[in-house]
Amino acid sequence: MSKWKTVIGLEVHAEMETESKMFSPCPVVDSVEADPNSAVDPLSLGMPGTLPVINMQAMEYGIMVGLALNCEIPEINQFARKNYFYPDLPKGYQISQYDRPLAVNGFINIELEDGSTKKIQVRRAHMEEDTGKLTHTMGGSLVDYNRAGVPLLEIVSEPDIANSAEAEAYARKLRSILRYLGVNNGDMSKGILRFEANVSVMLETDTELRERTEIKNLNSIRNMVKAIDYEVKRQIKLYESGDKIKPATLGWDEANQKITIQRYKERADEYRYFPEPDLPIVEVSREWVAEIEAKLPTLPDALQAKFTEELGLSAYDAGVLTAERAIAEYFDSIVAKGVDPKLASNWITTDVFGLMNQHGVEREAIDTIPITAENFAGLLALIENGTINQGTARKSVFSEMWETGKDAQTIVDEKNLAQISDTSVIEETVAKVIAENDALVQKFLDGNDKLINAIFGKIMGAMRGKGDPKIVRQILQSKLDEMK
Numbered sequence: 001m002s003k004w005k006t007v008i009g010l011e012v013h014a015e016m017e018t019e020s021k022m023f024s025p026c027p028v029v030d031s032v033e034a035d036p037n038s039a040v041d042p043l044s045l046g047m048p049g050t051l052p053v054i055n056m057q058a059m060e061y062g063i064m065v066g067l068a069l070n071c072e073i074p075e076i077n078q079f080a081r082k083n084y085f086y087p088d089l090p091k092g093y094q095i096s097q098y099d100r101p102l103a104v105n106g107f108i109n110i111e112l113e114d115g116s117t118k119k120i121q122v123r124r125a126h127m128e129e130d131t132g133k134l135t136h137t138m139g140g141s142l143v144d145y146n147r148a149g150v151p152l153l154e155i156v157s158e159p160d161i162a163n164s165a166e167a168e169a170y171a172r173k174l175r176s177i178l179r180y181l182g183v184n185n186g187d188m189s190k191g192i193l194r195f196e197a198n199v200s201v202m203l204e205t206d207t208e209l210r211e212r213t214e215i216k217n218l219n220s221i222r223n224m225v226k227a228i229d230y231e232v233k234r235q236i237k238l239y240e241s242g243d244k245i246k247p248a249t250l251g252w253d254e255a256n257q258k259i260t261i262q263r264y265k266e267r268a269d270e271y272r273y274f275p276e277p278d279l280p281i282v283e284v285s286r287e288w289v290a291e292i293e294a295k296l297p298t299l300p301d302a303l304q305a306k307f308t309e310e311l312g313l314s315a316y317d318a319g320v321l322t323a324e325r326a327i328a329e330y331f332d333s334i335v336a337k338g339v340d341p342k343l344a345s346n347w348i349t350t351d352v353f354g355l356m357n358q359h360g361v362e363r364e365a366i367d368t369i370p371i372t373a374e375n376f377a378g379l380l381a382l383i384e385n386g387t388i389n390q391g392t393a394r395k396s397v398f399s400e401m402w403e404t405g406k407d408a409q410t411i412v413d414e415k416n417l418a419q420i421s422d423t424s425v426i427e428e429t430v431a432k433v434i435a436e437n438d439a440l441v442q443k444f445l446d447g448n449d450k451l452i453n454a455i456f457g458k459i460m461g462a463m464r465g466k467g468d469p470k471i472v473r474q475i476l477q478s479k480l481d482e483m484k
């Protein structure tokens with residue numbers, strides 16, 4: 001029997017974090033912190049007689065995103081009216097783009113679990129204005145127009161995504177790129193970034209895509225993954241019981257962990273798009289595009305390639321270190337001081353992230369932790385030049401650097417932690433421990449090879465963890481060899 005496979009296309013709405021709205025000088029404010037309707041003007045409210053003016057900063061941000069997503073940027077851009085009635089849209093239409101969008105034919109590379117890379121095609125990205133926000137209460141519905149008119153970039157993928165893990169990778173990569181560009185902070189809980197998943201399933205023998213449903217109101221990537229998995233199972237179950245999938249808009253009910261059907265789509269939405277008569281066509285000159293391209297920061301893919309190819313990191317580690325620009329910069333500045341990249345990578349992804357988790361610091365805030373990149377590079381240098389070993393660094397220096405903000409050398413001096421690599425001192429300790437642990441040594445000599453680790457542990461203990469582990473092991477080994 002033929003098997004079911006999943007088909008997903010993502011539509012992403014990203015607010016462009018400009019000072020003012022898309023078509024008016026009205027300021028953009030924090031949607032949670034600001035009082036409702038404190039940032040509105042006649043344009044946001046759709047008053048008759050108002051005229052829109054294009055926010056060119058928003059256009060530039062949109063083009064930055066288009067370029068970062070490997071899109072073509074057409075020379076002619078046109079805004080269009082998308083007509084529909086809803087209380088969050090007082091004009092009765094949304095200014096959007098239709099057949100002449102800002103960016104087309106791009107792609108995003110995602111890393112799959114097996115370490116390979118997959119290209120997910122980006123069909124288009126177009127500029128539009130956000131709508132107001134409705135809050136439904138017992139007494140009726142409330143509307144806040146602070147968000148109405150905020151620049152919004154809609155990014156539409158091809159249905160190239162094959163499961164929820166790929167959808168997650170796409171969402172994380174896109175979010176990361178937006179944050180690298182500094183055009184959107186990626187906060188899904190505040191609705192600054194919103195994902196909608198179009199989901200269908202098909203048999204491997206099918207030659208055409210089947211009906212899809214669209215899941216909205218996903219306030220985190222984790223919930224998006226859960227919602228997709230739930231919806232795929234629901235669709236397969238319906239098909240297998242002889243039912244059909246009706247096109248519908250769905251929501252994710254977080255409290256009950258299930259999909260809810262918001263409305264069935266009886267027929268295709270009819271928005272009666274037509275060119276926006278109040279706005280000119282925007283010509284995007286090639287010079288302008290080149291200027292914007294020259295200003296783009298190094299993006300995660302390029303950094304990841306640098307970290308794997310030039311620094312010899314695994315694709316996985318490079319992916320973790322480049323997910324946030326601040327982490328990549330922290331790592332990069334440590335390596336620039338001559339520290340071994342693998343040592344730096346291991347310490348950041350285990351010890352630094354560990355302490356950050358403990359203290360509730362988000363990954364993107366790594367540049368605010370008490371262990372500055374410079375001090376951290378200093379710690380790793382002390383390990384590399386043999387002043388302290390990794391055990392001592394971990395146990396006695398690292399967390400103290402976090403608590404006190406002191407540099408590693410100062411702590412090593414204050415606590416007298418320097419590693420002992422003086423062979424005569426080590427030889428003396430090895431001889432002493434062997435003499436004091438007759439029974440243990442005898443068992444080792446009788447063939448229980450693993451006991452060498454116990455003897456090693458006792459020597460390190462006698463040296464209060466400060467012995468150079470390599471030299472201790474060498475001397476212990478040769479002493480025991482002599483005794484055989």
Ligand code: ADP
Pocket residue numbers: 007008009010011156157158159160198199200209210211212
């Ligand atoms: P519309 O024009 O009605 O918005 P599109 O064809 O433009 O529909 O697709 C919107 C989104 O839905 C895109 O992200 C696309 O990849 C995705 N999509 C289209 N068809 C399917 C399908 N059968 N299954 C899953 N996703 C789909």
Ligand code: MG
Pocket residue numbers: 011154
């Ligand atoms: Mg749409």
